[in-house]
Amino acid sequence: MKVDLSDFRVRPGEPVKLKHLDTHAPDGLSSEQAAVQTAQWQERLARLQDRLYAEAKQSLLVVLQARDAGGKDGTVKHVFEAVNPQGIIVTSFKVPSEQERAHDFLWRIHAHTPAAGMIAVFNRSHYEDVLVTRVHELIDKKEVHRRYQQICDFEAMLSSQGTRVLKLYLHISKDEQRKRLQDRLDDPEKRWKFNPADLEERARWSDYTDAYQDTLEATSTEVAPWYVIPADQKWYRNLLISKLLVRTLEDMDPRYPTSKLDLESIQID
Amino acid sequence: MKVDLSDFRVRPGEPVKLKHLDTHAPDGLSSEQAAVQTAQWQERLARLQDRLYAEAKQSLLVVLQARDAGGKDGTVKHVFEAVNPQGIIVTSFKVPSEQERAHDFLWRIHAHTPAAGMIAVFNRSHYEDVLVTRVHELIDKKEVHRRYQQICDFEAMLSSQGTRVLKLYLHISKDEQRKRLQDRLDDPEKRWKFNPADLEERARWSDYTDAYQDTLEATSTEVAPWYVIPADQKWYRNLLISKLLVRTLEDMDPRYPTSKLDLESIQID
Numbered sequence: 001m002k003v004d005l006s007d008f009r010v011r012p013g014e015p016v017k018l019k020h021l022d023t024h025a026p027d028g029l030s031s032e033q034a035a036v037q038t039a040q041w042q043e044r045l046a047r048l049q050d051r052l053y054a055e056a057k058q059s060l061l062v063v064l065q066a067r068d069a070g071g072k073d074g075t076v077k078h079v080f081e082a083v084n085p086q087g088i089i090v091t092s093f094k095v096p097s098e099q100e101r102a103h104d105f106l107w108r109i110h111a112h113t114p115a116a117g118m119i120a121v122f123n124r125s126h127y128e129d130v131l132v133t134r135v136h137e138l139i140d141k142k143e144v145h146r147r148y149q150q151i152c153d154f155e156a157m158l159s160s161q162g163t164r165v166l167k168l169y170l171h172i173s174k175d176e177q178r179k180r181l182q183d184r185l186d187d188p189e190k191r192w193k194f195n196p197a198d199l200e201e202r203a204r205w206s207d208y209t210d211a212y213q214d215t216l217e218a219t220s221t222e223v224a225p226w227y228v229i230p231a232d233q234k235w236y237r238n239l240l241i242s243k244l245l246v247r248t249l250e251d252m253d254p255r256y257p258t259s260k261l262d263l264e265s266i267q268i269d
Numbered sequence: 270m271k272v273d274l275s276d277f278r279v280r281p282g283e284p285v286k287l288k289h290l291d292t293h294a295p296d297g298l299s300s301e302q303a304a305v306q307t308a309q310w311q312e313r314l315a316r317l318q319d320r321l322y323a324e325a326k327q328s329l330l331v332v333l334q335a336r337d338a339g340g341k342d343g344t345v346k347h348v349f350e351a352v353n354p355q356g357i358i359v360t361s362f363k364v365p366s367e368q369e370r371a372h373d374f375l376w377r378i379h380a381h382t383p384a385a386g387m388i389a390v391f392n393r394s395h396y397e398d399v400l401v402t403r404v405h406e407l408i409d410k411k412e413v414h415r416r417y418q419q420i421c422d423f424e425a426m427l428s429s430q431g432t433r434v435l436k437l438y439l440h441i442s443k444d445e446q447r448k449r450l451q452d453r454l455d456d457p458e459k460r461w462k463f464n465p466a467d468l469e470e471r472a473r474w475s476d477y478t479d480a481y482q483d484t485l486e487a488t489s490t491e492v493a494p495w496y497v498i499p500a501d502q503k504w505y506r507n508l509l510i511s512k513l514l515v516r517t518l519e520d521m522d523p524r525y526p527t528s529k530l531d532l533e534s535i536q537i538d
Contacts, residue, residue, distance in 0.1 A: 085352070086342065086346065092355065186533075263463055267451070
């Protein structure tokens with residue numbers, strides 16, 4: 001089964017209706033088939049990452065956003081485990097600290113963008129500042145739109161300075177969220193991940209839907225596109241993201257550096 | 270074949286003679302056997318790391334030191350790849366920047382020690398400041414000994430504040446270094462790793478031996494021990510380090526947190 005990644009890309013200027021976008025895998029693809037394909041993509045991912053690191057000229061920033069239990073942690077674990085830990089830094093953005101709140105909302109983000117050669121993964125990101133803050137009415141509509149523009153400008157700057165920006169919204173259904181939160185409660189080894197505040201956020205499901213739709217519409221650009229990844233089945237999500245990372249890195253085309261010195265002739269004693 | 274990890278530990282106060290310590294695997298252990306065992310240790314490592322992250326109370330700092338081509342990068346790649354990238358941060362310390370040199374030698378190090386729940390891996394470390402600096406006579410003997418004490422105090426503080434400190438010297442023979450450097454020159458995909466300055470350092474082999482011996486003797490403490498890992502064979506090195514990490518984490522005994530709330534009875538709509 002062939003998957004066309006561009007189907008999941010949010011085109012600049014086009015409206016986004018999440019309820020019309022799949023949260024699940026297509027019929028006819030089994031989890032076993034997907035696992036085999038994912039392993040193949042991850043091998044290619046590891047090889048491309050080695051070249052990216054060696055080249056040390058470009059970098060890749062992967063932004064992960066999702067509702068609670070949407071699979072951000074699982075994506076980090078199962079997709080990025082294939083990559084040399086020396087070449088990747090995962091940053092989980094929590095509720096801002098007092099010091100962070102004393103700065104503009106991009107300040108703490110900028111400190112964690114990837115150096116040349118590196119992959120940075122944001123588990124939550126600056127997008128929380130146009131999602132949570134909006135749903136909880138901490139900022140008004142005018143400020144939301146001001147921030148959209150500031151985000152687009154910031155990401156365009158990163159892109160033009162050598163950082164490829166890839167943004168993934170992990171799209172789960174309301175029923176899948178229910179199952180996953182319930183599973184956290186029922187499993188003693190997962191219970192620590194359960195946060196009672198998640199239930200309050202769940203009650204605002206449709207407010208978040210509106211906030212996500214507006215955000216995806218306003219901030220998916222040519223240089224920093226959003227992808228809406230069907231994420232009810234973890235194995236399908238992992239397959240799509242692994243493939244997307246490979247295609248992105250292939251497009252970046254990192255090369256092993258060549259030396260100007262005549263190294264080939266050296267014999268070491 | 271049973272391996273006793275304490276054989277590789279540098280006991281506080283005991284002299285270190287690197288030429289008497291193995292750089293190679295024992296007879297009777299094959300690379301195939303080792304690979305099977307390593308995979309088993311790494312599964313355990315992944316499970317223990319999950320608990321460490323969930324508990325979020327203790328942390329682990331792994332310091333990797335070695336001569337050029339000693340296998341630091343390979344250790345990061347092959348041992349730590351098993352771990353969830355969200356729970357690990359690898360920091361490669363290079364030649365200090367101007368800003369870093371304007372501070373004490375522990376300043377840039379401290380900024381990268383692990384937060385609660387995390388594993389930090391140092392690829393090179395504060396130990397460069399008593400090794401390279403000494404061999405190149407940038408500091409005198411008195412300053413070397415002052416730094417030994419400062420390092421011990423610093424690591425004791427980390428340890429008492431919840432960070433377990435584990436220090437690994439990857440021990441290779443001079444002939445193995447020759448082979449590896451030659452290999453870098455001969456392989457177009459590895460040539461970028463070759464640094465002509467490595468040959469100058471190689472010429473100071475015995476100066477580095479002295480510097481490492483004194484350092485290991487002076488800074489291997491009960492709370493922050495050094496291990497001298499035979500590292501001529503990568504598969505043996507990977508086995509020993511994987512096992513050592515598991516034993517260390519088992520001793521730290523991280524637990525999934527329990528909640529005071531009565532979460533078990535919650536049913537989500």
